[in-house]
Amino acid sequence: MSGEADILRRLRELATDPAARGLLDDVAVVPTIGQQIILTSDSMVEGVHFRSDDPAETVGWKLAAVNLSDLAAKGAAPSSCMLNYALTGDARWDNGFLDGLSRALRSFGMHLIGGDTVAMPEGAPRVIGLTAIGEVPNGQPVPSRSGARPGDILYVSGPVGDAGAGLALLNEGKSAPAELIRAYRVPTPHLTLGQSLAMMAHAMMDVSDGLLIDAARMAAASDCAIEISHVPLSEIYESVRGRTVEARLAAATAGDDYVLLVALPKDRDPPHGLIEVGQFKRGEGITLRLDGKAVKLPDRLGYEHG
Amino acid sequence: MSGEADILRRLRELATDPAARGLLDDVAVVPTIGQQIILTSDSMVEGVHFRSDDPAETVGWKLAAVNLSDLAAKGAAPSSCMLNYALTGDARWDNGFLDGLSRALRSFGMHLIGGDTVAMPEGAPRVIGLTAIGEVPNGQPVPSRSGARPGDILYVSGPVGDAGAGLALLNEGKSAPAELIRAYRVPTPHLTLGQSLAMMAHAMMDVSDGLLIDAARMAAASDCAIEISHVPLSEIYESVRGRTVEARLAAATAGDDYVLLVALPKDRDPPHGLIEVGQFKRGEGITLRLDGKAVKLPDRLGYEHG
Numbered sequence: 128m129s130g131e132a133d134i135l136r137r138l139r140e141l142a143t144d145p146a147a148r149g150l151l152d153d154v155a156v157v158p159t160i161g162q163q164i165i166l167t168s169d170s171m172v173e174g175v176h177f178r179s180d181d182p183a184e185t186v187g188w189k190l191a192a193v194n195l196s197d198l199a200a201k202g203a204a205p206s207s208c209m210l211n212y213a214l215t216g217d218a219r220w221d222n223g224f225l226d227g228l229s230r231a232l233r234s235f236g237m238h239l240i241g242g243d244t245v246a247m248p249e250g251a252p253r254v255i256g257l258t259a260i261g262e263v264p265n266g267q268p269v270p271s272r273s274g275a276r277p278g279d280i281l282y283v284s285g286p287v288g289d290a291g292a293g294l295a296l297l298n299e300g301k302s303a304p305a306e307l308i309r310a311y312r313v314p315t316p317h318l319t320l321g322q323s324l325a326m327m328a329h330a331m332m333d334v335s336d337g338l339l340i341d342a343a344r345m346a347a348a349s350d351c352a353i354e355i356s357h358v359p360l361s362e363i364y365e366s367v368r369g370r371t372v373e374a375r376l377a378a379a380t381a382g383d384d385y386v387l388l389v390a391l392p393k394d395r396d397p398p399h400g401l402i403e404v405g406q407f408k409r410g411e412g413i414t415l416r417l418d419g420k421a422v423k424l425p426d427r428l429g430y431e432h433g
Numbered sequence: 434m435s436g437e438a439d440i441l442r443r444l445r446e447l448a449t450d451p452a453a454r455g456l457l458d459d460v461a462v463v464p465t466i467g468q469q470i471i472l473t474s475d476s477m478v479e480g481v482h483f484r485s486d487d488p489a490e491t492v493g494w495k496l497a498a499v500n501l502s503d504l505a506a507k508g509a510a511p512s513s514c515m516l517n518y519a520l521t522g523d524a525r526w527d528n529g530f531l532d533g534l535s536r537a538l539r540s541f542g543m544h545l546i547g548g549d550t551v552a553m554p555e556g557a558p559r560v561i562g563l564t565a566i567g568e569v570p571n572g573q574p575v576p577s578r579s580g581a582r583p584g585d586i587l588y589v590s591g592p593v594g595d596a597g598a599g600l601a602l603l604n605e606g607k608s609a610p611a612e613l614i615r616a617y618r619v620p621t622p623h624l625t626l627g628q629s630l631a632m633m634a635h636a637m638m639d640v641s642d643g644l645l646i647d648a649a650r651m652a653a654a655s656d657c658a659i660e661i662s663h664v665p666l667s668e669i670y671e672s673v674r675g676r677t678v679e680a681r682l683a684a685a686t687a688g689d690d691y692v693l694l695v696a697l698p699k700d701r702d703p704p705h706g707l708i709e710v711g712q713f714k715r716g717e718g719i720t721l722r723l724d725g726k727a728v729k730l731p732d733r734l735g736y737e738h739g
Contacts, residue, residue, distance in 0.1 A: 154567075211474055240472070243476055
């Protein structure tokens with residue numbers, strides 16, 4: 128398959144970091160000097176995490192971005208990654224994917240150092256995995272989900288719902304504003320903000336499955352209750368969906384937002400770019416108050432696992 | 434899906450290393466003290482790398498073993514791993530897989546510290562990936578494929594062909610001796626030997642695609658020629674296939690052997706367990722001499738990529 132040889136050549140061209148050994152060895156070798164190594168791994172499956180008609184370039188970008196968003200939430204500086212790529216037999220798609228992936232790697236300073244390529248049986252869905260590796264200096268805290276305390280304020284680093292609205296419109300076969308489609312297809316990890324928050328955060332994670340479900344997970348891990356009092360929407364989201372309670376619940380449960388979710392002490396001035404969305408309390412569970420009124424939680428708090 | 438919750442609970446039970454953060458965070462955090470981190474990643478696809486009727490336990494074991502074999506070839510001590518698991522919707526299979534995986538992790542001292550689980554569309558083949566992480570003390574060489582020199586002797590750490598013969602018999606629907614099926618389904622990585630060889634090896638890798646193709650790759654990476662003069666067979670292999678030139682060529686091109694392939698200086702006494710199979714020369718390419726006679730190379734030197 129000449130397409131495959133072409134892909135392998137392109138992967139080698141990407142792998143310029145010495146740790147990669149030119150992808151000519153069976154391993155990558157990462158020297159350490161006492162830093163903390165942060166590892167995260169996310170896979171994307173065609174028909175589950177992306178649409179068959181999503182441009183290959185955006186799938187490559189997004190695979191990097193979703194992993195980088197996990198690093199961002201730990202204050203880690205991206206260093207390298209391992210790619211597990213299932214060859215599709217479609218050289219044009221594979222090349223597009225690599226274009227998008229390599230653009231993301233360049234943008235965020237992450238080097239490809241290894242992985243593998245496998246052939247898939249005819250007709251199988253595309254499956255692509257990335258393991259991202261970041262670094263945090265020794266002694267610097269790596270915020271977990273579990274450090275929030277009663278009284279802490281919960282912030283997000285941007286509006287939610289855009290990606291979900293973009294995806295929903297695509298799934299309905301409707302035209303969608305470019306901003307919403309971009310939010311779904313080419314999210315931007317909040318790396319710089321994550322690094323500046325890591326020193327002060329009691330707890331931090333990214334919103335990948337939905338604001339409500341991820342806030343509930345942080346509260347549960349922290350043995351706290353969380354009351355959500357605000358669902359920040361973008362202007363474009365409001366222009367399409369409005370800002371009814373229903374529209375805000377849709378935005379808070381859609382997922383794919385890749386904004387940071389961070390618990391800070393109440394007396395701490397939040398850095399620029401954070402939006403207050405709730406407060407931790409004693410107890411357990413999640414409650415929702417919008418416009419000063421209690422709102423019944425939806426049955427589905429977000430994208431459930433899988 | 435209760436099966437899925439069950440699998441996630443079992444994965445958490447496996448993830449006892451502090452680096453795993455109980456799989457309750459989005460990342461793993463590996464502290465370092467100046468060691469070299471060795472990373473390798475191999476995926477297995479149903480119908481490509483394993484048979485649909487291979488017992489799930491053996492698929493779990495083998496996924497760990499093939500990655501550990503890469504660590505063995507670099508003299509690395511296994512430390513941890515990230516699992517990328519595509520849920521199959523078949524709880525019995527998933528549980529069997531985890532049984533086999535956890536047995537391998539326990540046997541070889543590798544801790545599960547992260548990864549992800551994804552749902553697959555109905556009818557999709559099983560796809561499972563593992564990224565294994567090993568450690569080598571600073572200053573200790575990590576042998577590559579490329580350090581062999583003219584005059585070096587090439588050794589393997591065991592006979593080849595058993596796994597390939599076991600797989601071939603299974604594919605033909607014939608009964609196969611248990612030893613051959615075990616060689617195919619539950620290979621053992623040569624970790625201890627790899628660690629003792631790392632200090633003296635000019636080049637080292639494992640035989641995963643076949644003795645001939647992997648020896649040719651080592652020679653090419655080392656800018657040498659290689660002459661193969663011996664194809665070591667097991668007794669059980671000989672009893673089934675004989676030891677004709679044809680039988681030996683089949684054994685040398687089948688792959689899935691997971692023995693070490695190591696280049697040592699000519700004047701170095703090889704440690705116990707190594708079998709001499711050839712010698713590096715000036716020049717390039719691979720030649721084959723069996724029983725003192727030149728043998729024409731087969732068209733296919735081994736399992737080609739994918």
